[in-house]
Amino acid sequence: MKTIWLLALLGIAQEDTLARRAAAIRPTAAEGRWREVPWVASLREGRELAQREDLPVFVWAVDDDPLERC
């Protein structure tokens, strides 16, 4: 019985440690703020929106998929 309790306590301690380590790495709300930007992934769609709303276009171009990666 004592062994079972010790194993259970060990499991809880492992969970706590893992959760604490994960929390230290997980992005904060501020670090995920870029997701609030209403990105579109095609210039065609961007042009349509810009013409409809009379706005300039901001293009972020990388050698990768910016939205997939992030």
Added chain:
Amino acid sequence: MLTDAAVVDLLRRRFVPVALNWKSGAGVSEDERRLRSEWGLGRGAPTGTFVLRKDGTLVARGGGSRPESMAAFLRDTLATLGTPPERGAASRALATDRGLGVRSDGSIRLALTVRAMKDGASANHRPMMDSVVFMPAQLKSLAPPAGAARYELPAEVAREFVRLLTDDGDKVYAMRPQDATEARLEASVEGDVVRLSGAIAGSRPYSGGGTGVIVSSGRLDGRLSFDAAGELQSLLVVSDAQYRQPWAKAPHAVGGLLEWRRH
């Protein structure tokens, strides 16, 4: 720079923000290709940030990597344009399958975060965020064999975890499965929970120029939960590693996090 509140606010209210992938031609329609070319953003165009009028004429390029310089760049271009109207566009849900649910082809997309660490806490506010996709066969191989109390993950699946080893955003620094020099992950079964632990390491030549080598190695711990049918319900993996950039004299500590849940 794109996490800065002022920059995000300006992009939301004053621009139509477009994110483009120069490298991949896959999924790019002929119309899109033609338009990019007409707007000077076709094949061979540099990476970076650009502001264009709605007719495609270039207003400015640049902005730098610092939040203040990007905010100033955006304000300057708005002044050049005579301050266009404000917009009330809502943000769009991006990559809704990242870290959540099973995709239509049975694969899952794990949310990956890697960041520089110091004394167990984040060393800066520049986490590297990415995704790791596990195909159905890889997913299946995570589950314990019937009756097993301990088992080892197949090498081809264990190698996927080297993605936790580097915190630089550009993919030329990303450790790929084929770069793994060590990937031994042991699993122990405790009811419907599987605990994972092991060592991972990788090395790859730096393709960005010079003769540098990217090296990283570390320890990994995780927790996987399964339902009665043996289907993965959640995954949480963290790692501690030492990552040496190709130009660095010494490695720095990085913490990696890989997470996913079915519901």
